[in-house]
Amino acid sequence: MAATMQDVARRAGVSVKTVSNVVNGYPHIRPATRDRVLAAIADLDYQINLTARNLRTGRTGIIGLAVPELSLPYFAELAYSGIQPAESEVLTGISEPLGGRWGRAVEILTGSRRHLTDGLIYSPLALGPGDERLLDVPYPLVLLGERIFHGPVDHVTMRNTDAARAATEYLLGLGRRRIAAVGVHPGEEVGSAALRLDGYRAALDAAGVRPDPALEGEAGLWHRRTGAEAMAEVLDRGARPDAVFAFNDALALGAMHELQVRGLRVPEDVAVVGFDAIDEGRYSNPTLTTVDPGREEIARTAVRLLHGRTRGAAGEPQRVAPPFGILVGGSTEPGRERSASKP
Amino acid sequence: MAATMQDVARRAGVSVKTVSNVVNGYPHIRPATRDRVLAAIADLDYQINLTARNLRTGRTGIIGLAVPELSLPYFAELAYSGIQPAESEVLTGISEPLGGRWGRAVEILTGSRRHLTDGLIYSPLALGPGDERLLDVPYPLVLLGERIFHGPVDHVTMRNTDAARAATEYLLGLGRRRIAAVGVHPGEEVGSAALRLDGYRAALDAAGVRPDPALEGEAGLWHRRTGAEAMAEVLDRGARPDAVFAFNDALALGAMHELQVRGLRVPEDVAVVGFDAIDEGRYSNPTLTTVDPGREEIARTAVRLLHGRTRGAAGEPQRVAPPFGILVGGSTEPGRERSASKP
DNA sequence: TTGTATGCGTTATCAA
DNA sequence: TTGATAACGCATACAA
Numbered sequence: 001m002a003a004t005m006q007d008v009a010r011r012a013g014v015s016v017k018t019v020s021n022v023v024n025g026y027p028h029i030r031p032a033t034r035d036r037v038l039a040a041i042a043d044l045d046y047q048i049n050l051t052a053r054n055l056r057t058g059r060t061g062i063i064g065l066a067v068p069e070l071s072l073p074y075f076a077e078l079a080y081s082g083i084q085p086a087e088s089e090v091l092t093g094i095s096e097p098l099g100g101r102w103g104r105a106v107e108i109l110t111g112s113r114r115h116l117t118d119g120l121i122y123s124p125l126a127l128g129p130g131d132e133r134l135l136d137v138p139y140p141l142v143l144l145g146e147r148i149f150h151g152p153v154d155h156v157t158m159r160n161t162d163a164a165r166a167a168t169e170y171l172l173g174l175g176r177r178r179i180a181a182v183g184v185h186p187g188e189e190v191g192s193a194a195l196r197l198d199g200y201r202a203a204l205d206a207a208g209v210r211p212d213p214a215l216e217g218e219a220g221l222w223h224r225r226t227g228a229e230a231m232a233e234v235l236d237r238g239a240r241p242d243a244v245f246a247f248n249d250a251l252a253l254g255a256m257h258e259l260q261v262r263g264l265r266v267p268e269d270v271a272v273v274g275f276d277a278i279d280e281g282r283y284s285n286p287t288l289t290t291v292d293p294g295r296e297e298i299a300r301t302a303v304r305l306l307h308g309r310t311r312g313a314a315g316e317p318q319r320v321a322p323p324f325g326i327l328v329g330g331s332t333e334p335g336r337e338r339s340a341s342k343p
Numbered sequence: 344m345a346a347t348m349q350d351v352a353r354r355a356g357v358s359v360k361t362v363s364n365v366v367n368g369y370p371h372i373r374p375a376t377r378d379r380v381l382a383a384i385a386d387l388d389y390q391i392n393l394t395a396r397n398l399r400t401g402r403t404g405i406i407g408l409a410v411p412e413l414s415l416p417y418f419a420e421l422a423y424s425g426i427q428p429a430e431s432e433v434l435t436g437i438s439e440p441l442g443g444r445w446g447r448a449v450e451i452l453t454g455s456r457r458h459l460t461d462g463l464i465y466s467p468l469a470l471g472p473g474d475e476r477l478l479d480v481p482y483p484l485v486l487l488g489e490r491i492f493h494g495p496v497d498h499v500t501m502r503n504t505d506a507a508r509a510a511t512e513y514l515l516g517l518g519r520r521r522i523a524a525v526g527v528h529p530g531e532e533v534g535s536a537a538l539r540l541d542g543y544r545a546a547l548d549a550a551g552v553r554p555d556p557a558l559e560g561e562a563g564l565w566h567r568r569t570g571a572e573a574m575a576e577v578l579d580r581g582a583r584p585d586a587v588f589a590f591n592d593a594l595a596l597g598a599m600h601e602l603q604v605r606g607l608r609v610p611e612d613v614a615v616v617g618f619d620a621i622d623e624g625r626y627s628n629p630t631l632t633t634v635d636p637g638r639e640e641i642a643r644t645a646v647r648l649l650h651g652r653t654r655g656a657a658g659e660p661q662r663v664a665p666p667f668g669i670l671v672g673g674s675t676e677p678g679r680e681r682s683a684s685k686p
Numbered sequence: 687t688t689g690t691a692t693g694c695g696t697t698a699t700c701a702a
Numbered sequence: 703t704t705g706a707t708a709a710c711g712c713a714t715a716c717a718a
Contacts, residue, residue, distance in 0.1 A: 052711035076419035395695035
C-alpha cells in the first residue's frame with residue numbers, strides 16, 4: 001500500500017499540514033522540521049497522490065491535445081513540438097479517427113474527460129460554422145486550424161490562403177501553367193482545404209490562368225494513400241498537369257509516388273509542392289518543395305496561450321498566425337536538395 | 344459551476360447513492376426511479392467527476408503509453424494502433440526525448456503521475472540489465488522491446504534476431520555479399536540494436552560471408568537523419584556496400600537518401616532493406632523492402648495483456664512475440680512496387 | 687511556525 | 703430497492 005501524507009506526518013512527528021507545506025514549497029518552515037519531513041518522505045517512498053490533489057484543487061497540471069490522427073506525420077510532429085515546451089504533461093487523445101464525426105467532437109469538448117485536464121488544445125476536423133456554441137466551454141480552449149471563424153476562443157492558425165497562393169505563384173514563376181490541386185474538399189467553405197483552394201485559385205487568377213476543374217483532385221482525408229488516389233483520378237481524367245500543389249505533404253508524397261509509378265518524371269514532367277514541412281519531405285526522392293507553416297511556433301504559441309488562460313488571463317480571444325516560408329527541394333527544381341534536417 | 348451528484352439527487356428527490364447506482368448501471372433500480380434520475384441528469388447537464396471517482400476507486404480507466412519519440416513514425420503508428428483497440432483512453436506521454444536518459448525512465452516508472460493511470464505500456468530505451476528492480480512496480484506494466492531480458496513483467500517484443508537474420512538472408516539470396524548494417528549500437532548487449540546485429544551476423548556467418556566492420560554504421564537514435572549520417576560514414580570509409588540492412592525504416596530511408604544523393608542507384612547498385620513496415624515506405628522512391636514486425640498485433644497484445652492485469656489476472660509474466668514477415672519493395676527488386684496502403 | 691477540522695465528489699458499507 | 707454516512711488523500715481556513 002502506498003504511503004499517504006498521514007503516514008509521513010506520523011513518521012516525522014508533525015501534522016499533515018506541515019507535510020503538505022513542505023511538499024508544496026511553502027517557505028515559512030523551520031529547516032529542522034523540513035528535514036524531518038523530507039527524511040520521512042524518503043523513508044516511506046512517499047509520493048503525492050495527484051488524484052486527491054486534483055479533487056481538492058480542481059486543477060490537474062495536464063493539458064489535453066486532441067488531433068485527428070497521430071499517425072499523420074504533421075500531427076505526430078506537432079504533438080512532439082507541443083509537448084516539449086509544455087512544462088505540464090500533455091494528455092494526447094485521439095480525436096475523430098473516422099475522419100471527422102461530429103459526435104466525436106462534441107464528446108471531446110463536453111465529455112467527462114475534460115475534468116482530467118486543465119485545458120484543451122484542439123484541432124477539429126468536424127466542426128464548422130454553426131458550431132460556435134459548442135466552443136463556449138467552461139475551461140480554457142485553444143483551437144488549431146481555421147474551421148471556425150468567429151468562435152469565442154483563441155485560435156492558432158496557419159496563413160493558409162496566403163501560403164497556398166505563394167506556393168502556387170512559385171510554381172507559376174517556374175513557368176508551369178497546368179497546376180493540379182490535390183486535397184480539395186468540394187462544398188467546404190471554411191477549413192484548410194477551402195482556404196488553400198482559395199489561395200491556389202487567387203494565384204491562378206492573378207496570373208491570368210484559367211482554372212481547370214479537371215485539375216482539382218478530391219481527397220477527404222489527407223493521407224499518402226488518398227493523395228495517390230486523387231492524383232490517379234486527375235491523371236485518369238486526362239488532365240495532363242505540369243505541376244501539383246498538394247494541400248499537405250502526405251498528399252504530396254502520395255501524389256509524387258503515383259506520378260513516378262506511371263513513369264512521369266518529377267520535377268521535369270510534373271513539379272510537386274506540398275504543405276507542412278514534415279521531416280519526411282527532406283528525405284524523399286526527390287526531396288519535397290513545401291510550405292513551412294511555422295509548426296514549431298504554432299505549437300509553442302498554443303501552449304503559451306493555454307497556460308496563460310489557465311492562469312486566469314482574461315481578454316479578447318486571440319488569433320495568431322505565424323509567418324510562413326517556402327522550402328525549395330528537388331521536387332520542383334532539379335538537383336535542388338535539402339537533406340539537412342534539424343537535429 | 345458544474346452540477347454534482349448531490350444536485351442531481353436533490354432534483355430527483357432521491358439519495359446520492361441512488362444516483363450513483365443509476366450512473367453505474369446497477370440493475371436493481373425501479374424503472375420509475377431510474378427515469379427520474381436520468382431526467383434530472385439531463386436537466387442539469389450533469390457529468391460525473393472522474394477525479395472524484397478515481398480517488399474513491401483507485402482506478403482511472405486510463406492507460407499510459409510511454410514511447411521514446413512520437414515523431415518517429417513507428418511510434419506514432421504504434422500509438423495510433425494501440426489506442427484504437429483500447430476501450431479505455433490512452434494517456435500518451437513522451438519519454439526520454441533526449442534519447443534515453445536513465446533518470447527519465449525512473450521518473451516514468453516511479454513518478455507520481457502513475458496515479459493517473461491504471462497501468463503503463465512502456466517502450467524503454469534507457470534501461471538494461473541491472474535495472475530489473477526498477478520494474479518491480481505496484482501497478483500493471485507491459486514492456487515493449489527487448490531491453491530487459493528477465494524482468495518480472497510482461498513483455499511484448501519483436502522477433503528481432505530471427506527477423507534480422509531473415510532480412511539479411513533475403514539480401515544474400517539476391518546475390519549481395521557486401522551488406523552494410525545501419526543503426527549499430529557499439530557495446531550494447533541487449534536491446535533491439537544488439538539483437539538485430541546478431542541476426543545480421545548470424546546470416547552472414549551461415550552463408551560463409553566474413554563480416555566487415557567497415558560495413559557497420561553506427562546510429563544512436565534511429566532517425567532519418569542519423570541513417571543518412573551513418574550511411575555517409577560507411578561510404579566515406581570506402582567500404583563499397585552492395586546492400587544495406589537498416590535497423591529501422593527511418594534509418595533505411597535516410598540511408599537510401601544518402602545513396603541517391605551520391606548518385607548510387609537503388610536497388611541496382613545498392614539494395615536497401617528496413618525494419619518496421621511504416622506506411623512511409625510504401626510511397627518512397629523506390630518503395631522500401633522491410634520487415635513487418637507485426638505492429639498491429641504488438642499493440643493489440645500489449646493492450647490486452649494490460650487490461651487483463653488491471654482486472655487482476657495473475658500468473659507468470661508473459662513473453663509474446665508475434666510472427667514477422669518480409670515485405671518486398673522496389674528498394675531490393677527493380678520494378679517491384681507495393682503502393683497499396685491499408686485504408 | 688504548526689496543528690485541527692472541514693470538504694472536494696464519489697463509491698461502499700450497512701441498515702432500513 | 704433505497705438511504706444515511708463514512709471514507710478516499712489532499713489542501714486550506716482558521717486557531718493556536
